[in-house]
Structures are given as structure tokens and as C-alpha cells.
Amino acid sequence: MEAVVKKFPEPASTDQERPSREEAEEAVRTLLRWMGEDPHREGLLETPARVVKAYSELFGGYKMEAGDVLGRTFEDVSGYEDMVLVKDIDFHSHCEHHMVPIIGKAHVAYVPNGRVLGLSKIARLVDIYARRLQTQESMTAQIATAMESLLKPKGVAVMIDASHLCMSMRGIRSKDATTITSAFHGQFRDDKDLAQRFMRLVGQAS
Ligand SMILES: Nc1nc2c(ncn2[C@@H]2O[C@H](COP(=O)(O)OP(=O)(O)OP(=O)(O)O)[C@@H](O)[C@H]2O)c(=O)[nH]1
Numbered sequence: 001m002e003a004v005v006k007k008f009p010e011p012a013s014t015d016q017e018r019p020s021r022e023e024a025e026e027a028v029r030t031l032l033r034w035m036g037e038d039p040h041r042e043g044l045l046e047t048p049a050r051v052v053k054a055y056s057e058l059f060g061g062y063k064m065e066a067g068d069v070l071g072r073t074f075e076d077v078s079g080y081e082d083m084v085l086v087k088d089i090d091f092h093s094h095c096e097h098h099m100v101p102i103i104g105k106a107h108v109a110y111v112p113n114g115r116v117l118g119l120s121k122i123a124r125l126v127d128i129y130a131r132r133l134q135t136q137e138s139m140t141a142q143i144a145t146a147m148e149s150l151l152k153p154k155g156v157a158v159m160i161d162a163s164h165l166c167m168s169m170r171g172i173r174s175k176d177a178t179t180i181t182s183a184f185h186g187q188f189r190d191d192k193d194l195a196q197r198f199m200r201l202v203g204q205a206s
Pocket residue numbers: 095096097134135136137164166167171172
């Protein structure tokens with residue numbers, strides 16, 4: 001194993017002018033009052049602190065970078081050089097338009113160029129980007145670009161299949177709609193058979 005801390009340009013997490021925990025809790029009290037609630041009733045007294053604590057977990061991806069998890073790779077795989085696919089990675093994210101959950105699965109494949117990743121690191125990468133406000137398209141592209149920049153594989157394919165609660169619990173209320181996005185780089189873009197094999201393995205082609 002080789003530990004290398006790799007830098008990767010990330011969307012800025014705006015540390016400047018970041019409000020304090022107290023200000024964030026006050027903002028939750030304001031929302032509760034706006035909803036018609038009484039933030040001073042017993043059941044809600046601790047709610048602002050709980051919401052801020054939950055948000056710091058749900059949006060913890062701003063404190064992490066792809067290089068933190070993709071920096072460690074290893075080489076000794078006895079000459080294995082086919083696609084490596086980690087599929088059905090469950091994730092929970094939040095859409096940047098309504099801050100309502102996106103729930104889905106990510107499938108990530110790459111063709112190694114000598115070095116491979118620990119498999120859990122791929123799920124950790126998905127988790128970093130999921131724990132930010134997202135569009136499904138951006139999340140798909142960010143995962144693919146991070147894999148490509150940090151691992152430099154021969155190819156990367158990412159597919160995300162997700163439900164947007166902003167489409168089911170509000171708005172159009174289309175409860176069964178799911179959205180599929182994909183990104184194909186390198187060999188997955190150039191080799192139709194490889195792309196087709198990926199699609200079959202993730203259950204999107206027969
Ligand atoms: N492309 C894309 N759109 C998304 C995603 N998540 C939510 N949206 C959409 O963002 C759009 C925002 O549209 P607006 O018209 O500004 O907002 P809105 O009035 O709340 O829209 P409705 O959901 O149609 O009620 C909606 O069509 C959402 O379905 C995403 O990941 N990708």
C-alpha cells in the first residue's frame with residue numbers, strides 16, 4: 001500500500017462568513033415560527049440543536065475531499081486488468097433546489113491502469129459527494145472526474161439511479177419516477193462493448 005495525499009480541485013466550501021452554531025440554531029427557530037410552530041413548547045426546545053447536529057452529519061461532505069479517500073492505491077493484483085465494478089452503492093443526498101432528499105444507488109466502474117483502489121473507497125467517494133447539496137447530474141460528473149483525476153485509470157463509468165423526494169412528496173407528486181444519469185470516460189466511451197457490459201452488469205441492458 002502506498003499512502004499519497006493527492007490534491008483535487010473541489011468546489012469551494014465557503015468557510016468564510018460561515019455562521020456560528022448558535023446562529024444556525026436560531027435560523028431553525030425562525031423556520032419553526034414561520035411554519036406556525038412554537039419553538040418554546042417542550043417538545044421543540046432541543047430541536048434546533050438536533051437539526052444542526054443532523055445537518056452537520058448530512059452535509060459533512062463539505063469537510064472532506066476526494067483525495068482523502070482515493071489517495072491510497074495498491075499495485076499487486078496479479079496482472080488483473082479488466083473492469084472493476086462496485087454496484088448498488090446506497091446513498092442519501094439532498095437536492096440543491098429544495099434541500100429535500102435524493103435517495104438512490106450509484107454504480108461505479110473503472111479499468112485499472114496498473115493500480116487499484118480499496119473497494120470501500122469507491123463507496124466513500126460516493127458518500128463525500130452525496131453529503132453535499134446536489135443535482136444528480138453534478139454528482140455523477142464529480143464522481144467520474146475525481147476517479148479519473150486521482151486514479152488515472154484507463155476508463156471510468158458512473159451510473160446513478162435515484163428518486164427525488166422533491167418530485168414525490170411535493171410538487172408534481174410523481175411517486176414512482178426515478179432518474180438515471182451516467183458518465184462514461186476513456187475506454188467506456190470508446191469501447192461500446194465495454195460500455196454495454198457495464199450496462200448489463202448494473203441491470204440497465206439485457
Ligand atoms: N436537472 C435536475 N433537476 C432537479 C434535480 N433535483 C431537482 N430538480 C428539479 O429542479 C427544478 C426546479 O424547478 P423550479 O421551477 O425552479 O422549482 P419548483 O417550482 O419547486 O418546481 P416543481 O418541482 O416543478 O414544483 C424542478 O424541476 C426539480 O424537479 C436534479 O438533480 N437535476
